Amino acid sequence: MTLQRLAFLLAAAIAVPAFAADRDTYPSKPIRILVPTPPGGGNDIMARMAAQKMNEHWSQAVVVDNRPGAGGQIAMETSARSAPDGYTLLLGTTNLTVLPSMTKVAYDPIRDFVPVSLMATSANLLLVHPSVDAKTVQQLLALARAKPGQLNYASGSVASSSQLAAELMKSMAHVNFTHVPYKGAGPALVDLLAGQVQIMFSNPAASAAHVRSNKLRALAATSDRRLPDFPELPTVAESGLPGYEASTWWGLLAPRGTSAAIVSQLNGVISAAIKAGEVRNRVAALGAQPAGGPPEELTKLIRDELPKWTRVVKEAGIRLD
Numbered sequence: 015m016t017l018q019r020l021a022f023l024l025a026a027a028i029a030v031p032a033f034a035a036d037r038d039t040y041p042s043k044p045i046r047i048l049v050p051t052p053p054g055g056g057n058d059i060m061a062r063m064a065a066q067k068m069n070e071h072w073s074q075a076v077v078v079d080n081r082p083g084a085g086g087q088i089a090m091e092t093s094a095r096s097a098p099d100g101y102t103l104l105l106g107t108t109n110l111t112v113l114p115s116m117t118k119v120a121y122d123p124i125r126d127f128v129p130v131s132l133m134a135t136s137a138n139l140l141l142v143h144p145s146v147d148a149k150t151v152q153q154l155l156a157l158a159r160a161k162p163g164q165l166n167y168a169s170g171s172v173a174s175s176s177q178l179a180a181e182l183m184k185s186m187a188h189v190n191f192t193h194v195p196y197k198g199a200g201p202a203l204v205d206l207l208a209g210q211v212q213i214m215f216s217n218p219a220a221s222a223a224h225v226r227s228n229k230l231r232a233l234a235a236t237s238d239r240r241l242p243d244f245p246e247l248p249t250v251a252e253s254g255l256p257g258y259e260a261s262t263w264w265g266l267l268a269p270r271g272t273s274a275a276i277v278s279q280l281n282g283v284i285s286a287a288i289k290a291g292e293v294r295n296r297v298a299a300l301g302a303q304p305a306g307g308p309p310e311e312l313t314k315l316i317r318d319e320l321p322k323w324t325r326v327v328k329e330a331g332i333r334l335d
Contacts, residue, residue: 040100040276044075047266048093049105050086056300060133060264061105063296067287068280085113085173085334087120094126098271100280103130106265108323111316112173115324117334123320129312130266130277131284136302137237137261138179138215139222140250141230146212151234151253154213158189167191167213168206170199173332178323179215179236179260181330186255206230215260218243219301236260242303263305265312281309 051057065076081089086109096102148154169177196202224230234250238259250258288306
């Protein structure tokens with residue numbers, strides 16, 4: 015037997031029991047999910063839903079640990095530096111892929127994390143005040159070209175999903191809207207309703223009632239497919255801007271080096287949870303769509319989003335305050 019063959023057999027003999035041990039003993043102590051925002055809001059809700067289902071499955075404590083600050087960097091960097099034993103997880107969001115192009119961060123979105131499961135995605139509705147003379151995306155873009163910089167769009171904050179969606183449209187369509195940032199999506203929506211601003215990309219859960227009462231006009235959805243609650247509404251891509259897609263996502267990640275056995279167990283629990291009726295209803299109440307699937311789907315999403323948002327952030331000159 016060659017030395018190379020002997021080394022291979024020894025490695026296999028060691029690896030199999032280690033894999034089995036991970037599967038048989040995990041989890042043996044409380045699990046912590048780091049959340050990059052304060053309690054309340056979509057991120058916190060997603061993390062607590064995951065924690066509840068993991069607790070029910072394993073009868074093991076799962077703690078949601080909110081670590082706001084620096085646009086989410088504190089939670090992300092803490093997670094990246096944690097032991098890869100499956101006991102410290104990260105509730106990942108779109109900011110994981112956006113922040114590196116806005117500021118210097120102490121983590122690498124691809125190198126320092128192991129994707130576990132994509133939990134849900136959420137698109138925005140492209141809304142205009144009824145006074146705007148546009149009933150389609152193409153009409154809005156034509157109006158913007160005729161009046162460069164004269165149409166204002168509102169966002170809940172700098173680098174929010176609403177700003178990113180608008181800046182992606184500006185970049186792809188070569189138009190110029192003027193950004194008006196607010197301290198929260200609520201005040202931004204109030205000023206849109208009042209006609210103080212003309213455009214906003216808004217979460218469907220927050221704006222659906224205003225659309226259905228004709229107080230606001232929805233032109234399109236920013237997702238890659240039509241939304242279940244608005245099947246008659248085309249996507250931006252369908253409306254003459256092919257390739258456009260801007261969605262928020264939530265996913266569970268572990269530190270680099272976490273074993274495949276632990277990732278597989280976590281993925282199985284989260285995927286099963288997302289299929290549960292009560293979870294799907296709670297996700298829908300956030301204006302989101304349940305996802306699930308193997309870890310590779312989240313891996314692909316992160317790899318696709320990094321170059322897209324890097325380009326948009328640099329073109330728009332977005333900076334973290």
